[in-house]
Amino acid sequence: MAHSDSRTDVLAGRHPVRDALDLADGRIEKVYLQKGVHGSAIDGIRRAAKAAGVPVQMVPKPKVDGLAPQAEHQGVVAVVAPVAYADLDDMLAGIAPTLDVVRETKPVLIALDEVEDPRNFGAILRSAVAAGTAGAVVPERRMAPLSAVAIKASAGTALQIPVARVANLVDAIQQLKERGYWVVGLADDAEGDKATTVWTYDWDRPVVIVVGNEGSGLRPGVRAACDALASIPMRGPVESLNASVAAGIALFAAVKDRD
Structure with a gap:
């Protein structure tokens, strides 16, 4: 709250x-x-x-x-809150109403899994708007409010992207998959058959990028629901990036080859 x-x-x-x-x-x-x-x-x-x-x-x-x-x-x-949250169904219908339109237009969405710092929330929304992201999905609980602090951190751009708030993020992810979206979670420790990197993943598809909590990353249920887990390869002696920086890198990786 x-x-x-x-x-x-x-x-x-x-x-x-x-x-x-x-x-x-x-x-x-x-x-x-x-x-x-x-x-x-x-x-x-x-x-x-x-x-x-x-x-x-x-x-x-x-x-x-x-x-x-x-x-x-x-x-x-x-x-x-300074702005109203969108209903998920309404937001998705406004972005791409049918499976055919989803596949044709290949929207990029972002989902936040318990990002608790409103400054990170705002910075992520700023990157999302800059990258042309169609919408954001956030959970009701343990999530930073869409407050003045968040809006200030977004340089006002938080008002330019619909944000849907959902009771259960895993259920929302399943709904997004049913609508034709591929769901990619950002994870420093990605391994196994879901592991990829933001540079090697094939982003040429309708996609939802999921950003985890600043300290604990993606919750196990959210992680399991993702189609892929993408890491950002580090060249220097840093274990992980700030959530908003990681989100920005992934968002621009996703749209770099688009018109």
Whole structure:
């Protein structure tokens, strides 16, 4: 969820927060309710937040006042992401609606497996936009928010690429495969029959590049779901690259031979 250094916007007041929750567009990241505040409107906000999968936290009045200074908050404040997440089906239909179109246009997508630093998230999206990537897929849990910090790190380009948030990344990968995409995970320790490098892999196909967590890399289930595991050969005495640097290299390797 949004942290204090990545908070971009707050929504204050019972009606604005309730209306935003009812939209269910994925922008509300957390709701803060002032302790001791009750009533049917508060109950309705709790129900709407639960239905939308948005966490609710009870906090003292000074905390709410600090979140929304100069605002008539009525004991209710929500942390809002600056942009809405896309629905995966809608995003994929917009990129290439049929298997034939997927095969013909060969889109490049990027998926992030629990990238937790919003600066890395933003930098990856900046590289993705620069490389002409059609969309990004991220998990709901243990994932950096699409916050002001992420957008600043992307130099604003995060607003130029659709980002779909999914409950289960492995399920999303299977869905992408069914739609005709090949899924390539970035892994320093790639070995076995799935092992390749970003320089030798045949990128001339619809492809999804999967970037793992900054510390632990790809989770085992995500790794197993990938069609290939690509490493970036190192010439100097460095064990691994920053996640956003690795993502940028792979993205431009994927599109270097395209028109």
